[in-house]
Amino acid sequence: xxxxxxxxxxxQNWDDLPIEELTPLIGRRLIYSEKMMLAHVYLKxxxxxxxxxxxxxxxxxxxxxxLRFWLGEHADAPGDTFTDVGAGxxxxxxxxxxxxxxxxxxxxxxxxxxxxxxxxxxxTDDYLRGTR
Numbered sequence: 773x774x775x776x777x778x779x780x781x782x783x784q785n786w787d788d789l790p791i792e793e794l795t796p797l798i799g800r801r802l803i804y805s806e807k808m809m810l811a812h813v814y815l816k817x818x819x820x821x822x823x824x825x826x827x828x829x830x831x832x833x834x835x836x837x838x839l840r841f842w843l844g845e846h847a848d849a850p851g852d853t854f855t856d857v858g859a860g861x862x863x864x865x866x867x868x869x870x871x872x873x874x875x876x877x878x879x880x881x882x883x884x885x886x887x888x889x890x891x892x893x894x895x896t897d898d899y900l901r902g903t904r
Contacts, residue, residue: 784803786812789801789802789803794897794900795819795901795902797815797816797819797820797875798814798821800813800814800892802892804888804893807886808884808886808887809828809893810884811882811883811884812880812881813881813883814880815839815873815880815881816875817875817876817877817878817879818875819875819879821871821872821873822872822900823847823871823872824871824899825847825868825870826867826868826891827867827868827887828885828888828889829864829866830884831863831865831882832857832881833861833882833884834858834859834879834880834881835881836859836878836879837858837879837880837881838876838877839856839858839875839881840856840857840873841854841857841872842873843855843869843870843871844869844870845870847870848870848872850872857881
């Protein structure tokens with residue numbers, strides 16, 4: 773008997789999705805629908821996610837490794853005010869909160885967005901690709 777899914781339902785396996793290389797230190801895989809986005813983000817030690825903000829609510833769930841985040845007013849001038857997010861931790865970032873991150877070690881995180889990040893879908897996220 774073959775597997776039958778109702779209309780609009782789909783099943784995907786991360787291993788079937790190509791890793792999109794954004795920089796030599798950052799890659800990702802995306803799964804998204806009309807209202808949600810799920811991303812595996814691969815960051816090598818030393819990778820920087822530059823300061824940015826967006827209308828999307830964001831959960832960052834670290835599966836392995838550690839990310840250091842500078843949030844709000846500290847995102848543009850990173851210093852001694854930060855939070856480290858390690859394996860098993862979830863960071864909830866509300867809409868329009870500025871943030872910056874650095875991988876303290878090789879890290880795999882799951883980012884969840886609502887609504888989906890259109891700039892990620894369209895590949896216009898220049899801040900992350902190092903082209904801005």
